[in-house]
Amino acid sequence: MTVRPTDRIDKTDEIDTSRPHPARMYDWYLGxxxxxxxxxxxxxxxxxxxxxxxxxxxxxxxxxxxxTRWLTGHGVRQFLDIGTGIPTEPNLHRVAQAVAPEARVVYCDNDPVVLAHSAALLRGTPQGATAYVRADVRDPDAVIEGARQVLDLTRPVALSLVALLHFVPDEDGAHELVDGLLSRLPTGSYLMMTHATTDFTPEESTAAVEKLTAAGSTVALRSRTGFARFFTGLDLVEPGVTVVDRWHPELGEPVPGQDDGTIPGYGAVGRKP
Structure with missing residues (x-):
């Protein structure tokens, strides 16, 4: 299902409040x-x-x-953001359209919580376009078919998988999912991605995974090597795979408290040749 600004948002899906949910926890962390x-x-x-x-x-x-600023500064005008989460301003389309008002952005999530708030994702510039596709990253065909209604898939697209794949283990085909999505996008497209890791805080990370697993979440934290594997065959944008807050810090937005030790997560952007 693709939702556009003129569509009526269906909020009738049942939301399970009996156990914690990653998107709602993320919202709580952000205040x-x-x-x-x-x-x-x-x-x-x-x-x-x-x-x-x-x-x-x-x-x-x-x-x-x-x-997003880097990509729009290098000519990208189309974005596909999978695992959107609950909207928190400024959303990706706000950042992209501030640089390029004609930018087109498709958000994708399969969570009824996100769908209930998706109207907040659909307020963009008149020159550009924003839409919401209800689909699961595990179904690349549905994701791409929904995105195709808004994006021109003969032109480069930036695929955003931020803080998502650490909920998809290898045995569920995480790498195949990313490869499948990228295979449907043209040359010159990009993958932008972050991922939590156990590399810096192994004991705390193991305890966190145990608690989340017991509460019903699927968690698959990966090493730097495991994360870098998602970018196999892509041309990495400098500085390559790095601790997430060290990727082009000159582009702004320092986060209070991030100097309290290494942030246990990686980030990278890669271009499809």
Whole structure:
């Protein structure tokens, strides 16, 4: 289902509030209000393991903004953001259209929580376009068919998979999913991605995975090598695979508190040759 600004948003889907949900926890970390007590409780448990968790959430958003500015500055005018999450201003299209008002952005998520708030994602410039596709990253055909209604897939597209793939384990075909999406995009397209890791805080990360798994979430933290594998065959934009807050910091948006040790996550942008 592709939602455009003129569409009526269906909010009738049942939302499970009996267990924590990653998108709502992310919203809680960012200080939002679209979460429930069960999300806040699990969020507090994560903070007890590593008090920088809210900083990690803000650093991921800041990476999205910096990467979007870099991409629009290098001529990209189309974006496909999968695993959108609950909207928090400024959203990707705000950043892209501030540089290039004609930019076209498609958001994609399969979560009824996100769908309920998707109207906030559809307020863009009149010169550009924004839309929301309800589909799962595990179904690349549905994602691409929805995106095709708004994006010209004969022209480069920036594929955004920020803070998403650490919820998809290898046995569920995480790398094949990314390859399948990129194979449907033309030469000159880009992959922008971040991912949590156990490389810097192995004990805390293992404990966090155990708690989240017990609560019903699927978590697959990867090493730098495992993350870099997603970019096989792509031309990495300098500085390549790096700690997420160190990717082009000159593009702005320092995050308060990010200097309290290495942020346990990687970020990178790569171009499809």
């Amino acid at each position: 939002g209000r679209d979460n429930y007590p069960v999300d806040a409780e699990m969020g507090r448990q994560m903070l007890a393991l590593d008090p920088r968790v809210p900083v990690m959430a803000r650093v991921n958003r800041a990476f999205t903004h910096r990467a």
